[in-house]
Amino acid sequence: MFKVLVSDPISDLGIQKLADAEDVIIDKKPGLSEDELVAIIGEYDALLVRSQTRVTPRIMEAGKQLKVVGRAGVGVDNIDLNAATQRGIIVINAPDGNTITTCEHTFAMIMAVARHIPQAYQKTVSGVWDRKSFLGVELRNKVLGVMGMGRIGSEVAKRAKAFGMEIWGYDPFLTEERAEALGIRLSTVDDIVRNADFMTVHTPLTPETRHMIGRNQFEVMKKGMRIVNCARGGIIDELALVEAIEQGIVAGAAFDVFEVEPPAADHPFLKLPQVIVTPHLGASTVEAQENVAIDVSEQVLNILRGKPFINAVNMPPIPANLLNIIQPYFPLVEKLGNFAAQLVEGAVEEITVNYSGELADLDTQPLTRHVVRGVLSHHLGSEQVNVVNSLHLAKERNVNIVVQKSPLSRDFTNLVTVTLRSKKEERLVAGTLLSGYGPRVVQIDKFPVDVAPEGNLILVSHNDKPGIIGRVGTLLGNNDVNIATMQVGRKIIGGAAIMVLSVDKGASKEVLAELASLADLNNAKEINLL
Ligand SMILES: NC(=O)c1ccc[n+]([C@@H]2O[C@H](COP(=O)([O-])OP(=O)(O)OC[C@H]3O[C@@H](n4cnc5c(N)ncnc54)[C@H](O)[C@@H]3O)[C@@H](O)[C@H]2O)c1
Ligand SMILES: O=C(O)[C@H](O)COP(=O)(O)O
Numbered sequence: 414m415f416k417v418l419v420s421d422p423i424s425d426l427g428i429q430k431l432a433d434a435e436d437v438i439i440d441k442k443p444g445l446s447e448d449e450l451v452a453i454i455g456e457y458d459a460l461l462v463r464s465q466t467r468v469t470p471r472i473m474e475a476g477k478q479l480k481v482v483g484r485a486g487v488g489v490d491n492i493d494l495n496a497a498t499q500r501g502i503i504v505i506n507a508p509d510g511n512t513i514t515t516c517e518h519t520f521a522m523i524m525a526v527a528r529h530i531p532q533a534y535q536k537t538v539s540g541v542w543d544r545k546s547f548l549g550v551e552l553r554n555k556v557l558g559v560m561g562m563g564r565i566g567s568e569v570a571k572r573a574k575a576f577g578m579e580i581w582g583y584d585p586f587l588t589e590e591r592a593e594a595l596g597i598r599l600s601t602v603d604d605i606v607r608n609a610d611f612m613t614v615h616t617p618l619t620p621e622t623r624h625m626i627g628r629n630q631f632e633v634m635k636k637g638m639r640i641v642n643c644a645r646g647g648i649i650d651e652l653a654l655v656e657a658i659e660q661g662i663v664a665g666a667a668f669d670v671f672e673v674e675p676p677a678a679d680h681p682f683l684k685l686p687q688v689i690v691t692p693h694l695g696a697s698t699v700e701a702q703e704n705v706a707i708d709v710s711e712q713v714l715n716i717l718r719g720k721p722f723i724n725a726v727n728m729p730p731i732p733a734n735l736l737n738i739i740q741p742y743f744p745l746v747e748k749l750g751n752f753a754a755q756l757v758e759g760a761v762e763e764i765t766v767n768y769s770g771e772l773a774d775l776d777t778q779p780l781t782r783h784v785v786r787g788v789l790s791h792h793l794g795s796e797q798v799n800v801v802n803s804l805h806l807a808k809e810r811n812v813n814i815v816v817q818k819s820p821l822s823r824d825f826t827n828l829v830t831v832t833l834r835s836k837k838e839e840r841l842v843a844g845t846l847l848s849g850y851g852p853r854v855v856q857i858d859k860f861p862v863d864v865a866p867e868g869n870l871i872l873v874s875h876n877d878k879p880g881i882i883g884r885v886g887t888l889l890g891n892n893d894v895n896i897a898t899m900q901v902g903r904k905i906i907g908g909a910a911i912m913v914l915s916v917d918k919g920a921s922k923e924v925l926a927e928l929a930s931l932a933d934l935n936n937a938k939e940i941n942l943l
Contacts, residue, residue, distance in 0.1 A: 414438055415717045416456055416478075420445055421463035423485045424699075427706020428461070431714055451475040459713050464488060464674075464693065470496035481716045483709040486511060486696055488645060489726050490618055498727045501802035505712045505724045509564065510704030511696035516568035518695045519613055519643040522667035523573075526639045527552060527611075529665075531689045550610075550639075553577035558605030560625065561616035561644065562587045562595070569613060570597050581605050584616075606630045611639045618645035626650065631657035639665040643695045646671040655681045658688070669695050728801050731779050739775065742829065743783045745844050745852035748866040748942050749831045750787025752854065753842040755940045756872070759835030764788055764807070765815040767830040770822030781816055784831055788812075825855065860902030860911045868897075869919045870940040876933040877903045877910040884931050885912065892924045909935075 417431060419441045425432075432439050442453075447469055454460065454476040461483045462468060468482055473496045482492055484506040497504045525531055528549035536543050557573045559566045562584035570580045580597035583605055592599035602625060605612060616622045626640070627650035640663060642649050651672055657663040666688045671680070674693060682688045696705070708724070715722040721740055723730065731739075746766075754761065766784050768777045785803040786795075789812075798806055807814055822828045830843040843856035844866060854864045857872070864870065871889075875881050882901070889896060895917040903910035919939055920928075928937035 415458040416440065417459040417461060417713065417717075418442060418454065418457040419461045420450065420466040421461070421485070423461055423463060424702040424706040427485070427703045428710045430707065431710040434714060437714070437717070447471060454479065458717055459483060461485060461709060461713065462491070464491050466491065468492040468497075473497055473500050473502055476500075476502065481505060481713055483507075483713045484726075485702075485705040485709045487515075488617065490645065494727045498802055498805055501797065501799040503716055503722070503725050503799070503801050504727045505709060505716070505722065506726055507705035507708035507712075508724060510706075510708050511698075511701035512564040512568060514698040514701035515643055515695040516565050516572065517698075518669060518691070519565065519569050519615075519641060520572050522641045522643060522669065522689070522691070523552070523557075523611060523613065523639075525689055526641065526665040526667040532686060552611070554579070555610035556581055556608055558600065558609030558612040559583070559597070560602065560605065560612065560614045560648075561622075562591075562597075563615060565644070566613075566615035567595060569615065570595055578611070581609060602626075602630065603633070606634045606638075608635055609638060610635065611641070613641040614644050614648045616644060616648060618647050622648050624648075624650040624653075626654075628653045628656070631660075631662055634662050636662055637664045638662065639667075641667045643667075643669040646674060651680075651682065655685065658685055663687070665689075669693055725801065728782070729778065731776075735776060735779075739772075739777070739780055741846055742772070742780055742827075745846055745866065746780050746829050746831070747783040747787035748852065749829060749842050749844045749854070750784040751791055751942060752787075752866060752940055753831045753833045753840055754788040754791035756840040756842065756857075756938065757833040757835050757838060759837035761788060761812055761833050761835050763813040763815060763834040765817065765830075765832040765834070767817040767819060767828075767832075769819040769830070770825060770827040772827045772829065773818040773820045773822075777816065777818070780829070781814065784829075785812075785814060788831075788833065828855070830856070854913075857902065857911055857913070859904060862900045862902040862911070862913055864898075864900050864913045864915070866942050867915075868942060869916050870942065871912075871914045871916055871920060871925070871928070872936075872938045872940055873912040873914070873928065873934060874936045875910055875912060876935070877905075877907050878933045881931075881933055882912070885914070885928060885934070888928055888931065889914070889916065889920065889924070892920065892927075894918065894920045894924060 415437050417439045422443050450472050454472055458478050459481045463485050470493050479502050481503045487508050489506055492504055529547040533547045555578050557578045557580050559570050559582045562582045573580055581600040582597045583600050631653055669691045670693055712722045766781050782800040782803050785807050786798050789806055790798045825845040828845050832841045841858050844854045847853050852866055854866050896914050898915045900913045925937045
């Protein structure tokens with residue numbers, strides 16, 4: 414049974430599928446402090462949050478069973494991604510579910526700041542009929558600067574065009590072609606602050622975007638600018654904005670998000686009549702909350718059940734078409750890594766993965782993560798290592814990872830070769846996915862073999878001499894070790910050879926030692942690939 418803790422208010426309808434799953438128990442405990450979370454998180458496999466819960470390193474540390482933190486929304490700045498990656502905790506978000514809702518809120522803010530709607534409402538309900546103080550401006554023919562042309566920024570731009578606005582956009586990934594397709598002008602931050610009548614920010618908060626609109630920008634800003642922030646507090650320097658309002662540079666501002674949330678009671682935004690505020694409501698619609706909760710629940714369920722998932726933010730995304738091709742290789746390559754790790758003597762210093770054949774043309778990084786997981790889990794345990802932290806753990810241990818690609822594969826359509834180098838030796842295991850037969854190990858060191866990488870295997874290195882197979886079989890039989898299959902590989906008659914036996918149950922250390930002491934037998938090793 415998987416236990417899931419929901420620590421923020423998340424749509425009940427959205428998490429219904431998770432709640433209905435027969436292998437999941439959900440506990441809803443919104444509003445817990447960090448200490449309270451630390452005290453209970455140890456019993457949970459998954460944590461579902463919105464933006465309120467700060468998922469700190471302490472919480473991750475205490476979450477000994479925690480496999481996934483699901484963010485029902487976009488921003489993950491409340492989750493310590495480094496701590497999650499180090500512990501192999503997958504962090505996923507729901508990036509698409511609240512795009513339109515947040516775009517619509519942004520537009521509501523643009524309209525409200527253009528027409529003083531909240532201020533006028535307040536005065537009217539207080540009994541004052543004031544038709545003079547709230548002269549607004551039209552949106553038509555005004556320049557709207559959009560910083561960040563991602564999901565929300567692009568939707569805002571589309572709607573602004575319908576209002577007859579001219580859109581100037583800035584985004585490091587915005588190309589001339591895309592700008593043209595969107596019908597907007599590709600600009601810079603400087604162009605926008607100098608020329609726009611309205612400006613709206615839709616970037617994440619990063620070291621680069623923190624205070625991207627600050628004193629320097631306000632100094633050169635077009636007088637009478639109206640500014641909207643429905644993205645993240647801190648993209649616009651709040652104190653510099655207050656100064657710019659007081660100096661008459663900025664005519665109005667609409668903020669949904671703040672550098673510190675909730676803002677202190679004496680925050681100048683709450684006093685200035687030119688500033689309108691909402692309490693981080695950008696994503697707060699019935700539809701968006703259902704969407705993000707459904708998206709995140711589905712992925713959390715996939716992760717808990719060991720199925721493929723999308724939207725992990727602490728590992729690169731795998732496009733669906735690539736995933737379809739490489740997913741069947743995940744178990745194979747992980748087993749190759751694990752096989753090689755059990756073969757090699759001494760601490761692994763380098764893992765070389767060679768992809769040949771059709772795989773060589775693809776992005777193989779997800780496969781490499783699985784290979785490394787297979788290698789490291791031999792010593793660190795499969796619970797400790799997963800595809801999120803495998804590369805990180807290898808780097809931490811100074812294990813060098815080399816990836817090679819050879820488009821031509823002589824005997825197989827696809828071949829993955831894993832070579833492990835330690836101070837003592839270098840060992841190689843290669844495998845392929847054979848249509849109709851599944852994963853096969855087709856080479857061990859220099860010897861061609863054909864072995865299914867599963868269960869208990871005994872690997873014997875010996876000299877190719879008559880009678881060896883019989884002696885090995887008799888010894889194992891006498892010790893109640895039943896041989897299911899046997900493969901012998903050699904390069905030349907009478908030379909060095911290997912024997913790979915799949916056995917129904919593992920052999921004891923004593924039996925392996927006895928095997929190794931047989932005449933013409935050099936080594937016997939058990940490989941466990943359960
Ligand atoms: N107020 C809310 O409730 C609410 C709801 C949803 C999203 N958000 C926030 O809105 C923001 C945008 O969300 P999104 O879904 O559109 O994200 P997105 O990832 O689709 O878009 C962000 C864009 O910002 C761009 N960017 C990054 N650095 C930049 C820089 N220095 N200058 C200009 N552009 C830069 C990226 O290239 C990207 O295209 C995020 O901060 C998100 O957390 C807020
Ligand atoms: O990043 C987001 O998705 C928004 O900021 C929404 O946050 P919320 O889920 O706390 O409303």
